[in-house]
Amino acid sequence: MKPRLLAVLLAAATLLATHASARSLDGIRQRRALGLCAHPNSLPFASKAAEPPGFQIEMGRALAGQLGVSLATDWIISTIQIRRADCDIVLDVIADREAQEESGLRISKPYYRTGAALTVDPDSTITSFHSLNERTKVGVQVGSAAAMVLGRRHVGISIFGFEDDALDALINHEIDAATVTPATAGYYNLRHPGRTVRVLGLDDSDPILSWNVAVGMMRPDERLRAAIDEALDSLRSAGTIGTIYGRYGITLLSPQ
Numbered sequence: 626m627k628p629r630l631l632a633v634l635l636a637a638a639t640l641l642a643t644h645a646s647a648r649s650l651d652g653i654r655q656r657r658a659l660g661l662c663a664h665p666n667s668l669p670f671a672s673k674a675a676e677p678p679g680f681q682i683e684m685g686r687a688l689a690g691q692l693g694v695s696l697a698t699d700w701i702i703s704t705i706q707i708r709r710a711d712c713d714i715v716l717d718v719i720a721d722r723e724a725q726e727e728s729g730l731r732i733s734k735p736y737y738r739t740g741a742a743l744t745v746d747p748d749s750t751i752t753s754f755h756s757l758n759e760r761t762k763v764g765v766q767v768g769s770a771a772a773m774v775l776g777r778r779h780v781g782i783s784i785f786g787f788e789d790d791a792l793d794a795l796i797n798h799e800i801d802a803a804t805v806t807p808a809t810a811g812y813y814n815l816r817h818p819g820r821t822v823r824v825l826g827l828d829d830s831d832p833i834l835s836w837n838v839a840v841g842m843m844r845p846d847e848r849l850r851a852a853i854d855e856a857l858d859s860l861r862s863a864g865t866i867g868t869i870y871g872r873y874g875i876t877l878l879s880p881q
Contacts, residue, residue, distance in 0.1 A: 648713060650692070650849040658697040660712035661685040665700040669812040669873035670717065673700055680808075681716045683869045688714070688840070691856035713843060714853070720839035720880070730841035733853045735880035736866060740835030741771040741804040744822040746795060751802055754828040764791030764803035770833045771804035789813060796820045808875050815874030827878070837880040 653659055663681050665673035671681040682698065689696040699710040718725065720735040743763075745751045757763060757780045765772040765782050775782050783800050785791040791803040792813050805813075807824060814821040827835040840853050860866050870877050 648849075649846040650852050653692065653694060653713060653849065657694045659685065659689040659692055659694050659714065660697045660699060662699050662701050662710055662712040662715050664702060666702075669808060669875070671698075673698075677872055680870050680873050680875070683872070684716055684866070685714070687860055687865055687869065688853065688856050691859055692852055713845075713849075715841040715843075717838050718841035720837035725841065728841070730843065731845055731850060733840040733842065733850065733857060735837035735839045736857050736861060737838050737870075737877040738827070738835060738880045739806050739808065739838055739878070740827045741769065741774075742807045742810055742827055743802055743804055743825040744792065744795060744810050745802045745825060746798070747821065747823050749801070749823065751825070753825055754830075757802065761801045764794055764800045766791065766805070769804070774828075774831050774834055775804070792822055795822055807878070808870075808873070811870075811874035811876065813874075829881075 663671035668675055668679050671679035685696045699712040701710055720732050725732055743754055759779050759781055762781045762783050763775055764785050766788055767784050767786055772782060788805040788809040794800045795803045810822060810824045829835050867877055
């Protein structure tokens with residue numbers, strides 16, 4: 626997930642956990658809606674105006690359908706709005722209970738794996754993270770785990786504010802490679818069919834460069850947690866999750 630969006634959503638989770646009580650499964654069914662917090666202008670994650678609306682909105686609708694309710698979206702773009710949010714779940718959160726202690730989120734079973742994927746020009750001779758050295762220049766997002774790890778490995782890095790900017794620089798041959806999430810790379814290739822990048826994959830040799838992803842829930846009761854897990858199992862078995870993300874050019878990796 627893009628760090629700016631992740632920061633917003635984690636802030637949302639913290640405030641919601643502090644200032645609101647999440648509904649039980651019975652409460653959600655009585656209301657006939659599952660509440661999702663999402664950013665209104667951050668494709669491919671979510672969009673209030675675009676069609677298709679982003680994989681978080683489509684996933685939210687699919688989960689809501691499994692629970693027999695509709696989806697109600699709370700659009701969050703600032704802490705002032707977050708304080709008034711009234712949602713039950715946040716999507717694409719890091720599936721690590723220790724990482725979510727501050728946010729107050731309870732997490733579902735993981736449903737895919739992501740991290741810092743290495744991307745290169747289609748004609749590049751670079752084959753993996755192990756091919757990088759002090760002579761290669763790799764685009765990284767400012768403050769990212771990849772920036773820290775590659776710096777520690779004495780790999781030459783170039784800092785960018787946004788992942789898309791690093792991919793533009795890669796296509797323009799300003800850098801040799803770029804580290805971005807598979808979601809960013811897949812969606813970039815979908816939008817730029819004539820200037821795509823090659824995704825080499827994650828580096829699982831360092832635990833901070835890859836992670837599982839889950840549904841984050843605000844103080845769910847046990848029945849809601851179980852229902853979300855069952856819904857994920859059903860959607861994965863039917864191929865629905867892969868289809869949703871595939872519409873945005875993203876091929877999901879199985880969780881580990």
